[in-house]
Amino acid sequence: MTTTPEAMTSHPLHTGVTADAPLITEYLGGKTFTGEAVRPARRPVWFMRQAGRSLPEYRALREGTTMLEACLKPDMVAEITLQPVRRHDVDAAIFFSDIVVPLRLAGVDVEIEPGVGPVLKNPVRSAADVAALPDLDLKDFEVISEAAAQCVSLLGPRPLIGFAGAPFTLAAYMVEGRPSRDHLGPRTMMHADPQTWHALAEWTARASGLFMRAQVLAGASAVQLFDSWAGSLGRADYAERVMQHSAAAFAEVADLGVPAVHFGTGTGEILDLMQRAGADVIGVDYRLDLAEVATRLPGTPLQGNIDPALLTAPWEVLEAHVHTVIEAGSRAPGHVVNLGHGVPPETDPDVLTRVVELVHSQPVN
Ligand code: CP3
Numbered sequence: 001m002t003t004t005p006e007a008m009t010s011h012p013l014h015t016g017v018t019a020d021a022p023l024i025t026e027y028l029g030g031k032t033f034t035g036e037a038v039r040p041a042r043r044p045v046w047f048m049r050q051a052g053r054s055l056p057e058y059r060a061l062r063e064g065t066t067m068l069e070a071c072l073k074p075d076m077v078a079e080i081t082l083q084p085v086r087r088h089d090v091d092a093a094i095f096f097s098d099i100v101v102p103l104r105l106a107g108v109d110v111e112i113e114p115g116v117g118p119v120l121k122n123p124v125r126s127a128a129d130v131a132a133l134p135d136l137d138l139k140d141f142e143v144i145s146e147a148a149a150q151c152v153s154l155l156g157p158r159p160l161i162g163f164a165g166a167p168f169t170l171a172a173y174m175v176e177g178r179p180s181r182d183h184l185g186p187r188t189m190m191h192a193d194p195q196t197w198h199a200l201a202e203w204t205a206r207a208s209g210l211f212m213r214a215q216v217l218a219g220a221s222a223v224q225l226f227d228s229w230a231g232s233l234g235r236a237d238y239a240e241r242v243m244q245h246s247a248a249a250f251a252e253v254a255d256l257g258v259p260a261v262h263f264g265t266g267t268g269e270i271l272d273l274m275q276r277a278g279a280d281v282i283g284v285d286y287r288l289d290l291a292e293v294a295t296r297l298p299g300t301p302l303q304g305n306i307d308p309a310l311l312t313a314p315w316e317v318l319e320a321h322v323h324t325v326i327e328a329g330s331r332a333p334g335h336v337v338n339l340g341h342g343v344p345p346e347t348d349p350d351v352l353t354r355v356v357e358l359v360h361s362q363p364v365n
Contacts, residue, residue, distance in 0.1 A: 004255060004256065004257065005217065005255075005256070007217045008217070008256060008257075011216075011217075011219055011221075011256075012152060012157075012159070012219055012221055013033045013221050013257075013258060014033075016034075017156065017157055018033075018157055018158070018159045018221040019032050019033035019034055020032040020033070020038060021044075021091070021092075021157055021158065021159050021221070022040030022041055022042055022043070022044035022091050023044040023046070023091045023092045023159050023161075023221075023222065023336060024159060024221060024222065024259065025038050025039075025040045025334070026040060026044050026301060026334035026335055026336045027222055027259035027261070027280060027281050027301055027334060027336065028259060028280070028301070028334065029299070029301045029333035029334040030333060030334055039364050039365070040364055041364075042091075042360050042364065043326070043335075043337065043359050043360060043362055043363075043364050044091035044092070044336045044337065045090060045091055045336065045337035045338065045355070045356055045359040045360070046090040046091055046092040046093075046094065046161070046336070046338060047084070047088075047090065047338060047339050047342075047343050047352060048094070048263070048283075048338060048339055048341065048342045048343065049342030049343040050084035050088070050090060050094060050343055050352070051080050051081055051083060051084050051093075051094060051096045052080075052096075052343070052345070053345035054343050054344070054345055054346070054347040054348075054349050054352070055083055055084065055087065055349055056349075057083050057087075058080055058083055061076065061079060061080060061083075062080075066111070066112070067098065067112040067114075068098070068100075068101065068104055068110075068111065068112055070096075071096070071097045071098055071101050071104075072101075072104075072143050073147075074143060074146045074147035074150050075150070077095070077096050077097065077147035077150070077151070078147060078150035078151045078154060080096040081093045081094070081095055081096040081151045081160070082151065082154055082155070084352075085155065085158060087349060087353065088349070088352050088353045088356045089353075089356055089360075090356055091158065091159075091336075092158060092159045092160070092161050092222070093151060093155055093158060093159075093160050093161065094160075094161045094163060094224070095147075095148055095151060095160060095161065095162050095163060095215055095220065097144070097147075097163070098112060098118070099118075099163075099164065099165025099169065099170055099173075099208075099226060100112065100118040100165070100170070100173060101144070101211065102136075102141070102164070102170075102207040102208060102210065102211040103120075103170070103174070103207065105140045105141055105143070105144070105211075106133070106134045106136055106140055106207060107134040108120065108133070108134070108174075109121035109122060110173075116178065116179060117173075117178070117179040118173045118178070118179065119177065119178045120173065120174060120177045120178070122177075123174065123175060123176065123177030123185075124171075124174040124175060124200060125175060125185070125189070126196065127193070127195070127196045127199070130196055130199045130200045130203065131199075133200075133203050136203070136206050136207055136210055137210075138210050138213060138214060140210075141210055141211060141213075141214035142214075144211065144214040144215060144218070145214045145215075145217065145218040146218075147218075148160065148162065148214065148215045148218035148219060148220055149218040149219060151219075152218060152219030152220070153219075159220075159221035159222055160215070160219060160220045160221060161220060161221070161222045161223065161224055161261075162211075162212050162215025162216055162220030162222070162223045162224075163212070163215075163223060163224045163225070163226060164207075164208035164209070164211045164212045164223070164225055164226070164249065165204075165208055165225075165226050165227075165228075166208065166225045166226060166227035166230065166245075166246050166249065166262075166264070167201045167202075167204040167205040167208060167242070167245035167246055167248070167249055168186065168201070168204075168227055168229060168230055168233070168242045168245070168246070169226060169227050169228050169229045169230065170204040170207065170208060171186050171197075171200050171201050171204045172185070172186045172229050174200065174204070175189060175200070182232060183229050183232045187232065187233070187237070190237060190241045190242075194241070197241065198241075198245075201241075201242070201245040202245065202248065204245070205245040205246070205248040205249040205252075206248070206249075206252065208225070208249040208252075209248065209249040209250075209251065209252025209253065210252060212225075212249070212252065212253050213252050213253050213256070216253050216256045216258050217256070220258065221258055221259075222258050222259045222260070222261065223253055223258060223259075223260050223261070224260075224261040224262075224263055224283065225246060225249060225250065225260070225261070225262050225263070225279070226263055226264070227246065227262070227263065227264035227267070227274070228264060228265055229264075229265075230242065230264040230265075230266075230267050230270065230274070231264055231265050231266020231267045231285075232266070233270070234269075235269050235270055235273070238270045238273055239270075239273055243273050243274075243276070243277050246262070246274070246277040246278070247276075247277045247278050250262075250277060250278030250279070251278065254278065259280045259281060260278060260279050260280050260281070261279060261280070261281040261282070261283050261303055262274045262275065262277060262278075262279030262281070262282055262283065263282075263283025263285070263303070264283075264285070265285040265287070265341055266285065266287065267285065268287065268288050271284075271288075271293065271296065271297060272296070272297065275297060275300060280301065281300070281301045281302065281303055281334070281336070282297060282300055282301075282302055282303070283302075283303045283304055283338065284302055284303065284304035284305040284340065285304065285305060285340045285341055286304070286305050286306070286307040286308065286309075286339070286340025286341060287340070288304075288305065288340075289328070290302060290304060290305050290325060290328035290329055290332075291327075291328035291331055293332075294328065294329070294331035294332040295331070297332075299333060300332065300333070301332055301333055301334030301335065301336075302329060302332040302334070302335055302336075303335070303336040303337075303338050304325070304329075304337075304338050304339070304340050305325060305338070305339070305340035306318075306321060306322060306325050306337070306338070306339045306340060306355070307321065307339075307340055308339050308340065308341055308342070308343065308344050308347075311339075311343075311344065311347045311348075311351050311352070311355075312344075312346075312347070312348075312351075315351075315354070318351070318355070319358060322337075322355060322358055322359065323362075325337060326359065326362055330365050337359045
């Protein structure tokens with residue numbers, strides 16, 4: 001680890017503060033960060049999109065501040081990141097931000113419209129558009145470092161998970177200019193103008209990689225790459241035109257040595273490739289059978305995959321489902337309980353707290 005930057009010597013994984021946290025030991029397949037075999041003190045659980053609209057305290061704090069303004073205020077980011085930890089006692093915090101924040105920090109004109117999602121003033125569709133994208137530098141991410149460092153000092157032994165959007169998902173927003181269902185624009189571009197596609201994906205890979213790097217250098221103990229739209233790609237397109245760019249995003253943090261999770265939705269056909277892109281852990285969406293994924297990816301720690309739709313089902317139905325997920329996850333060398341996609345905004349937060357209590361009440365393997 002001679003290449004590990006100086007900043008990592010005070011990182012919570014290296015000082016030992018988070019080295020044997022249940023989240024980390026499951027991500028590492030039953031080992032602490034220093035390599036000793038352990039059983040976690042309890043079965044770890046967190047929820048994608050746990051910070052956000054399902055919490056009244058989040059809605060109250062965000063009143064009068066746009067989403068992207070909130071993401072650029074370190075105090076607010078730290079408070080929102082901590083809210084679900086205090087309320088639900090989850091085993092990790094996920095950094096409160098958004099996948100398009102690196103675009104904004106790089107100088108791209110992007111907004112997050114409520115009820116819509118990310119919208120770009122000038123979609124990126126030609127070679128000239130890509131060539132005009134701003135240069136990227138870790139220095140552009142200082143506000144992220146400051147916010148992440150605040151989160152880390154408040155969290156103590158509970159790990160902070162840093163994240164980024166994967167190059168394809170981020171590029172899909174940039175080409176379409178707004179959310180879309182089938183992502184025709186980027187899928188056309190990768191065949192019709194492969195050179196422009198690869199130049200754009202290289203840019204998004206670096207934006208996402210630096211965004212994760214800023215969070216890890218500030219103390220995040222794990223990272224997760226969200227490729228929410230990768231499920232719209234055929235296997236050949238993913239293998240030949242996308243995977244290398246996700247690998248490049250992971251490579252920006254590889255020297256820092258933190259566990260890396262790769263998550264996408266509708267990705268049953270490409271899970272093995274997503275793992276090969278550089279992930280230690282695969283995030284499994286709710287459409288897949290977790291037990292079957294454990295068989296298909298032997299030796300791989302898994303995360304997931306409670307169906308978010310069941311959060312509004314009667315408790316007995318949800319409870320039985322959580323037991324099924326725990327039982328399936330026990331076939332993998334490590335398992336972190338999570339949802340199979342984000343918390344829906346209308347979720348009753350008390351249900352999430354109850355799921356955490358249920359998961360923690362179950363014996364660890
Ligand atoms: O708790 C957490 O998970 C941490 C924060 C987080 C947000 N977005 C906050 C957010 C994370 C990890 C994301 C990732 C993200 N953002 C993804 C990948 C994960 C996924 O859900 O598939 C994607 C595709 C985006 C893009 C995006 N940002 C969308 C589609 C939306 C929803 C728009 C809407 O209003 O319906 C956003 C906005 C957003 N990001 C909100 C939050 C809390 C809601 C904005 C608000 O509260 O006003």
